[in-house]
Amino acid sequence: MRRFGSRFSCPKPEPSSMSAKFNALMLDKQDDRTVASIQSIDESRLAESGDGRDVLVRVEFSTLNYKDGLAITGRAPVVRTWPMVPGIDFAGVVETSAHPDYQPGDKVAMNGWGAGETHWGGLAQKARVPGDHLISLPAKITTRQAMAVGTAGYTAMLCVQALEKYGITPDHGDVLVTGANGGVGSFAVAILAKRGFRVIASTGRPEEGERLRELGAADIVERASLSEPGKPLQKERWAAAVDCVGSHTLANVCASLRYGGAVAACGLAQGMDLPASVAPFILRGVALLGVDSVYVPRERRIAAWQAIADEVPVATIESVATTIPLADAPAVAARLLGGEVKGRVIVDVNA
Numbered sequence: 001m002r003r004f005g006s007r008f009s010c011p012k013p014e015p016s017s018m019s020a021k022f023n024a025l026m027l028d029k030q031d032d033r034t035v036a037s038i039q040s041i042d043e044s045r046l047a048e049s050g051d052g053r054d055v056l057v058r059v060e061f062s063t064l065n066y067k068d069g070l071a072i073t074g075r076a077p078v079v080r081t082w083p084m085v086p087g088i089d090f091a092g093v094v095e096t097s098a099h100p101d102y103q104p105g106d107k108v109a110m111n112g113w114g115a116g117e118t119h120w121g122g123l124a125q126k127a128r129v130p131g132d133h134l135i136s137l138p139a140k141i142t143t144r145q146a147m148a149v150g151t152a153g154y155t156a157m158l159c160v161q162a163l164e165k166y167g168i169t170p171d172h173g174d175v176l177v178t179g180a181n182g183g184v185g186s187f188a189v190a191i192l193a194k195r196g197f198r199v200i201a202s203t204g205r206p207e208e209g210e211r212l213r214e215l216g217a218a219d220i221v222e223r224a225s226l227s228e229p230g231k232p233l234q235k236e237r238w239a240a241a242v243d244c245v246g247s248h249t250l251a252n253v254c255a256s257l258r259y260g261g262a263v264a265a266c267g268l269a270q271g272m273d274l275p276a277s278v279a280p281f282i283l284r285g286v287a288l289l290g291v292d293s294v295y296v297p298r299e300r301r302i303a304a305w306q307a308i309a310d311e312v313p314v315a316t317i318e319s320v321a322t323t324i325p326l327a328d329a330p331a332v333a334a335r336l337l338g339g340e341v342k343g344r345v346i347v348d349v350n351a
């Protein structure tokens with residue numbers, strides 16, 4: 001068995017005595033290229049974390065996030081060890097547990113913690129993870145709906161919570177969401193609107209404007225109006241923003257925030273660079289709030305997931321998602337990076 005974390009060891013070769021098998025999307029490195037294939041894997045190849053509190057999960061659904069797209073296509077060095085089962089999220093049912101909080105049959109989900117990067121992730125029918133990385137799903141949410149939410153929806157909630165913790169309230173003014181037709185963006189629009197904010201959605205797909213309005217956007221702005229290099233200080237337009245895009249877009253957002261405003265920055269769909277000046281920070285006192293979802297402590301995860309269950313109607317969760325079989329994941333991952341996928345993609349690993 002492989003081991004996790006700083007304690008990670010390389011995957012073992014196929015064992016000679018076979019136990020239970022499961023299907024997984026497997027990434028291999030061949031001549032500097034990432035090659036994806038569906039493989040039948042022996043359960044004994046699943047790593048153990050070494051903390052003695054691992055849980056074996058029968059995965060029901062996974063999902064495709066932007067990071068999964070990068071990993072599966074090899075477009076960015078997301079994968080740290082090979083071969084790799086990608087998938088930073090999964091939801092399923094506990095099969096066996098050495099963790100006191102989980103019993104066989106429990107409905108659980110996992111986001112981040114290096115899954116699909118440093119240890120095998122969720123695009124498979126089985127996953128073994130430290131129990132401390134799991135959360136019990138709120139009763140209202142099915143495993144399928146949990147993957148409609150996935151890291152994207154949970155990150156959107158972390159962004160909104162970051163803005164509110166900073167002190168942004170609906171009476172401060174409009175809140176911009178960039179990359180609004182993506183997974184994080186769609187959920188950010190819905191959550192902010194539900195919390196009473198007037199939401200402005202920035203998108204490169206204005207033809208999807210009606211969908212964004214149904215999610216709660218009051219108005220739409222063209223992505224192109226934000227994505228080109230701009231002045232260091234611009235007209236004050238937004239009280240706050242959730243930025244999924246980075247690069248010039250984030251620089252322009254900072255330059256257009258109202259005095260004392262804040263942006264929760266979580267993404268890099270346009271680029272990882274930030275060609276900005278300090279002017280908005282030192283002349284308008286705006287705040288750049290970084291949001292990471294991967295290593296957020298468990299209590300904050302549970303709170304974010306509970307808030308999603310309480311606030312986002314199931315109909316909204318269902319409306320942002322389409323479902324694909326595991327075998328389609330590589331093709332859809334490439335389309336996702338091309339900005340051709342709207343909302344969220346659920347992967348039925350058993351289809």
Ligand code: NDP
Nearest residue numbers: 066155179180181182183184203204267268269270292293
């Ligand atoms: P999606 O692919 O679902 O959405 C990204 C959206 O960004 C697209 O739908 C598109 O929106 C917009 N976009 C795409 N390409 C460009 C471009 N070149 N310039 C400007 N806008 C572009 O991804 P997710 O919603 O899952 O993730 C969004 C970002 O957040 C990603 O960069 C991802 O890596 C990051 N992320 C970070 C997390 C963290 O922990 N910090 C967690 C989750 C995601 P539209 O068509 O509306 O313009």
